[in-house]
Amino acid sequence: MSPPVCAPAADAVRVLLPLRLDETVMPVLGARLHGVDGASMGTTWRVLWVADGGRAADQRHEQEAAVRAAVQAELDCVIAQMSHWRPDSDLGRFNRASAGTVVRLPTAFAEVLSAGLRLADLSGGAFNPAAGALVNLWGFGPSSDLLDPPGVHKRYDEAGFHMPTQAAAQTALGLCDWRALRFDGRDCIVQPGGVQLDFSAIAKGYAVDRIVSRLRAMGLAHLLVEVGGELRGAGYGLGGQPWWVELESPSAASHAGLPRTRIALHGLSVATSGDYRRCYTRDGQRLPHTIDPRDGRPIAHGLASVSVLHEECLWADAWSTALTVLGLEPGLALAREHGIAALFVQRVQREPDQGGEGEAFREVLTPALQALAGASDEDEAP
Numbered sequence: 582m583s584p585p586v587c588a589p590a591a592d593a594v595r596v597l598l599p600l601r602l603d604e605t606v607m608p609v610l611g612a613r614l615h616g617v618d619g620a621s622m623g624t625t626w627r628v629l630w631v632a633d634g635g636r637a638a639d640q641r642h643e644q645e646a647a648v649r650a651a652v653q654a655e656l657d658c659v660i661a662q663m664s665h666w667r668p669d670s671d672l673g674r675f676n677r678a679s680a681g682t683v684v685r686l687p688t689a690f691a692e693v694l695s696a697g698l699r700l701a702d703l704s705g706g707a708f709n710p711a712a713g714a715l716v717n718l719w720g721f722g723p724s725s726d727l728l729d730p731p732g733v734h735k736r737y738d739e740a741g742f743h744m745p746t747q748a749a750a751q752t753a754l755g756l757c758d759w760r761a762l763r764f765d766g767r768d769c770i771v772q773p774g775g776v777q778l779d780f781s782a783i784a785k786g787y788a789v790d791r792i793v794s795r796l797r798a799m800g801l802a803h804l805l806v807e808v809g810g811e812l813r814g815a816g817y818g819l820g821g822q823p824w825w826v827e828l829e830s831p832s833a834a835s836h837a838g839l840p841r842t843r844i845a846l847h848g849l850s851v852a853t854s855g856d857y858r859r860c861y862t863r864d865g866q867r868l869p870h871t872i873d874p875r876d877g878r879p880i881a882h883g884l885a886s887v888s889v890l891h892e893e894c895l896w897a898d899a900w901s902t903a904l905t906v907l908g909l910e911p912g913l914a915l916a917r918e919h920g921i922a923a924l925f926v927q928r929v930q931r932e933p934d935q936g937g938e939g940e941a942f943r944e945v946l947t948p949a950l951q952a953l954a955g956a957s958d959e960d961e962a963p
Contacts, residue, residue, distance in 0.1 A: 593840035597953040606802045608821030617649045621656040624809030631803045655791040662690040663780045666723040680774030701759045708903035709874035713777025714756040721870045754877035786898025813894045814846025823847040831885045850894035854901035855886030882908035883928040890922040922949035
């Protein structure tokens with residue numbers, strides 16, 4: 582059967598709904614919308630929640646301050662343990678450790694590493710939490726003065742950056758074997774020598790999950806959390822409505838006749854990985870920040886973006902990267918196998934009978950995502 586393709590439709594809107602409602606929470610009547618935001622992890626964050634509208638002003642301010650402090654504490658925890666921009670983070674210390682060093686891991690670090698290694702196994706290495714050497718080599722890592730030794734790899738936007746040679750890419754590839762990590766699955770790992778962990782494709786999603794858990798423990802049942810574009814919604818927004826968000830798409834694709842996608846984030850998370858977010862051009866070649874850790878080079882298969890919906894934002898974040906690396910056909914097959922709700926946007930060459938030459942886009946939906954749209958394979962077939 583051919584992959585289900587959504588036919589372009591001008592001004593069309595696709596609506597994705599959860600398959601079930603959380604019957605343990607009910608909408609709040611007379612509720613008021615509250616929100617706080619800030620910056621952390623090299624990006625921005627935002628939290629919205631609804632609560633009793635009858636609170637006095639000082640009570641509202643007190644709650645907002647408590648929420649802000651809780652969010653910042655969770656983000657600080659993730660940074661302290663997993664930031665590759667901070668040499669003093671637990672991840673930074675592991676990356677600088679000599680071969681054979683046994684490193685004890687804090688709980689959050691161990692949870693993310695365990696999830697990353699699981700997905701590395703499922704994806705055949707398309708997702709690789711140990712690919713930091715390649716990320717740094719291609720200029721998408723931290724500032725060069727933070728690396729060990731300083732200046733060893735310039736960022737793509739720093740003066741003096743040069744495109745990696747094939748030999749350099751192969752050398753870095755040899756330092757990205759996630760299977761060489763001797764991890765006991767709990768709190769102990771051995772540095773095999775030169776391996777550079779990089780959690781940038783999973784840490785933001787994990788931070789979102791931690792924030793949601795922390796705020797729910799504080800009694801906030803209806804909230805929307807966003808960190809750097811990764812979102813998770815719980816409960817209901819104002820008026821008993823779910824938290825409605827519009828799916829991100831490549832800017833050019835939004836003008837290419839593809840339908841807009843609106844999602845009811847009720848017990849769901851969404852994350853998007855794309856080749857348009859960070860990239861640079863060298864010798865006429867467009868190089869996105871997503872590196873294929875299996876061959877050591879930026880992806881070049883024309884997949885513009887992959888959006889994944891999942892109950893946990895960690896998995897939405899990580900799966901979107903894995904599927905982006907794999908490309909359309911292998912990614913679609915793996916997503917089908919594991920029941921992942923994903924939307925692929927593929928760059929294609931425009932046919933003469935489609936309005937001339939140039940770039941066009943097409944969408945491909947997995948069966949799990951079709952179910953959220955109330956569609957079947959037959960409904961979405963070309």
